Amino acid sequence: MTKLITGKTKLLGVIGYPVEHSLSPVMHNAALAQLVVRGSVSEREDIAHLGLDYVYLPFPIAPENLKIAIAGFAAIGIVGFNVTIPHKQAIIPLLSEITPIAQAIGAVNTVSRQNNQWVGTNTDIEGFIAPLQTTYQQDWSQKVAVILGNGGAARAVVAGCHQLGFAKIYVLGRNEQKLQAFCDSWSNPAIEENLQVGTWDELAKLIPQADLLVNTTPIGMYPKVDESPLSAAEIAQLPQGAIAYDLIYIPKPTQFLQLAEKQGAIVIDGLEMLVQQGVAALKIWLQQEIPVEVMRQALQNHLGLGR
Numbered sequence: 001m002t003k004l005i006t007g008k009t010k011l012l013g014v015i016g017y018p019v020e021h022s023l024s025p026v027m028h029n030a031a032l033a034q035l036v037v038r039g040s041v042s043e044r045e046d047i048a049h050l051g052l053d054y055v056y057l058p059f060p061i062a063p064e065n066l067k068i069a070i071a072g073f074a075a076i077g078i079v080g081f082n083v084t085i086p087h088k089q090a091i092i093p094l095l096s097e098i099t100p101i102a103q104a105i106g107a108v109n110t111v112s113r114q115n116n117q118w119v120g121t122n123t124d125i126e127g128f129i130a131p132l133q134t135t136y137q138q139d140w141s142q143k144v145a146v147i148l149g150n151g152g153a154a155r156a157v158v159a160g161c162h163q164l165g166f167a168k169i170y171v172l173g174r175n176e177q178k179l180q181a182f183c184d185s186w187s188n189p190a191i192e193e194n195l196q197v198g199t200w201d202e203l204a205k206l207i208p209q210a211d212l213l214v215n216t217t218p219i220g221m222y223p224k225v226d227e228s229p230l231s232a233a234e235i236a237q238l239p240q241g242a243i244a245y246d247l248i249y250i251p252k253p254t255q256f257l258q259l260a261e262k263q264g265a266i267v268i269d270g271l272e273m274l275v276q277q278g279v280a281a282l283k284i285w286l287q288q289e290i291p292v293e294v295m296r297q298a299l300q301n302h303l304g305l306g307r
């Protein structure tokens with residue numbers, strides 16, 4: 001059903017540059033339409049009274065226009081917005097407050113207007129840990145996580161593993177300087193304590209210890225769908241009961257997850273993380289129960305994944 005935009009409709013959105021490939025408008029507008037059109041006309045009016053009449057738009061904002069755009073957002077009363085590449089760090093000095101989670105990661109992906117001030121947080125951690133918590137309830141305190149890649153998403157994964165209580169978190173990358181900078185960049189000493197970084201040469205030693213193996217590199221992402229960060233022989237070294245988690249959601253599953261599944265590993269793809277980080281953002285803005293399945297379904301349909 002088409003969403004009716006009225007004089008009362010409020011605005012949410014996502015900033016990035018470019019932003020046209022963002023999947024956030026698809027899933028957020030599906031949820032917002034569901035909240036507004038649910039029920040009869042009179043119920044719709046009630047919903048409008050409750051203030052659930054929103055649309056979610058993409059805003060392409062070049063880096064040099066970021067400051068003026070955020071000031072403009074305040075002037076036109078935008079309720080909140082998501083932040084994607086290249087603004088996730090650059091937005092920080094423009095905000096009045098940053099949550100400890102966003103501070104730990106050093107990046108903001110969700111901003112809300114509270115008491116006339118911009119407050120930034122990061123819902124990627126919540127997105128990352130949601131499928132681990134809901135599907136594989138377990139005590140992580142004796143477990144080892146091995147993370148491939150040391151970019152932006154790896155930061156949320158490290159913070160998420162720390163939050164779950166992993167005994168050891170290893171991050172493997174290809175550039176020693178970047179790895180050292182990654183290791184030194186945590187303001188939370190408790191994270192640093194459990195974190196070790198190393199180069200890909202350490203894979204052979206670490207894979208047999210990995211209870212959770214996470215790919216945060218773009219290797220295997222569409223269109224290079226035949227690539228995998230690890231060979232079948234390397235993946236075969238995973239211990240029994242290990243979880244292989246790929247942040248990539250196109251293709252679904254990736255070559256990495258297909259190989260891991262063949263070896264008997266439990267596999268998780270990146271789609272649920274994408275859905276759950278969006279759900280967490282919408283909860284912050286609307287303070288409402290969010291129709292998660294509607295968001296998941298909207299993304300799957302958009303990506304041609306069916307059910």
Ligand code: NAP
Binds near residue numbers: 173248271
């Ligand atoms: P990023 O900041 O660019 O980091 C990518 C990391 O992968 C870097 O450490 C990079 O190494 C490494 N890498 C890239 N190509 C490599 C190669 N050929 N061999 C070895 N290492 C390589 O990107 P990001 O934002 O972290 O995103 C990474 C992936 O996660 C993307 O596929 C993205 O779509 C996905 N993601 C998914 C979600 C979700 O909700 N599911 C959320 C965020 C990201 P160097 O540092 O040495 O260049």
